[in-house]
Amino acid sequence: MSAYRDEDPRIHDIKTRIRVVPNFPKPGIMFQDITTLLLNPKAFKDTIDLFVERYKGKNISVVAGSDLGGLWLVMDAHPVKKIVASFAPEIDGVVRIRSALKCTLLCPVVWALESVSFLLCYHWISSSACVPRLVSWRSSLSNSSAGIEARGFIFGPPIALAIGAKFVPLRKPRKLPGEVISEKYILEYGRDCLEMHVGAVKSGERALVVDDLIATGGTLCAAMNLLEISLKHDPIPCDIFCLRIIQTFVLIECTASRYYLSERAGAEVVECACVIELPDLKLPFSCWFHFLSLLTRKPVKRCSEENYIFLGRDEVSVIRVRVASLNADFAVILKLSKCLN
Ligand SMILES: O=P(O)(O)OC[C@H]1O[C@H](OP(=O)(O)OP(=O)(O)O)[C@H](O)[C@@H]1O
Ligand SMILES: Nc1ncnc2[nH]cnc12
Secondary structure, three states: OHHHHHOOOHHHHHHHOOOEEOOOOOOOOOOEEEEEEEEEEEEHHHHHHHHHHHHHHOOOOOOOOOOHHHOOOOHHHHHHHHHHHHHOOOOHHHHHHHHHHHHHHHHHHHHHHHHHHHHHHHHHHHOOOOOHHHHHHHHHEEEEEEEEEEOOHHHHHHHHHHHHEEEEEEEEEOOOOOEEEEEEEEEEEEEEEEEOOOOOOOOOOOEEEEEEEEEHOOOOOOOOHHOOOOOOOOEEEOOOEEEEEEOEEEEEEEOOOOOOOOOOOEEEEEEEEEEEEEEOOOOOOEEEOOEEEEOOOOOEEEEOOOEEEEEEEOOEEEEEEOOOOOOOEEEEEEEEOOOOO
């Protein structure tokens, strides 16, 4: 129990207003129904107020890792195998990941040159044009708020109005009429995809993502991926990296193929705000970002030495990882090469 929860009676009241429906929409799911919270105007207002108190007038800090010198691809062979196995092979990118892994594990020369490749790649990344360009994403002070369909639309707009931010809907496929960018993801009871209008969020804007609930974190990660990475008009050529963590040692291997980062909004997600966090869910994969769960009332940074992979569109995956032993965050862009297939 956090001190916040004990001190603020609004939190207790909000909790009691959320109905739990067993076995919806599937057997085994304990569905957290926020419609009963909405039936009580005071509890609904308190919910919005609590978020607004946190975000209004704050110089919001960077969430995605302030050390962009750590823009590395970090992947541990064993967790990656587990992660790959947890996805169906038809999901974009998995076959390529598996191929990359196979290539990595079977090539004795690569193993022998681990430390050399690390040093070379570290040098390449440090001196690359990528880092200054990516750092420049973080300079803007403008605010926006993005809400995830459908329940994020309930909480997002009032928060946006109260903190003086624009509201950007992240919608399920084929709902937005304009040109969109999209991101597939996996959630507790299925798979889905989020879309956002191109141009709704500008590169460098600081965004708050709002949703009712975090379970696996797949939805929030998809939102983060949509909002953060964008190089549409200024593509960066990237080599391909496969990495492993050997104790505290980060290995990067690279191939010669050149790729371009995919199109995203280029905003900075300052925090993901949700009302409910499912506590005991067995996460198939987890999240690296900061999020605030209102009922827990403590900002959580879900991270460990495990490695998390989020499949992006086309051949691009974004891996976000914290390497606790290095006491550092790594936002990582993984590019998988066709030549590894
Ligand atoms: O952390 P995750 O495992 O991604 O799950 C959380 C998401 O699941 C629910 O939305 P859902 O996709 O059911 O859609 P809805 O809001 O349209 O009901 C919820 O509103 C979150 O957006
Ligand atoms: N258990 C749950 N209740 C409500 N919404 C959800 N979204 C994902 N898991 C959920």
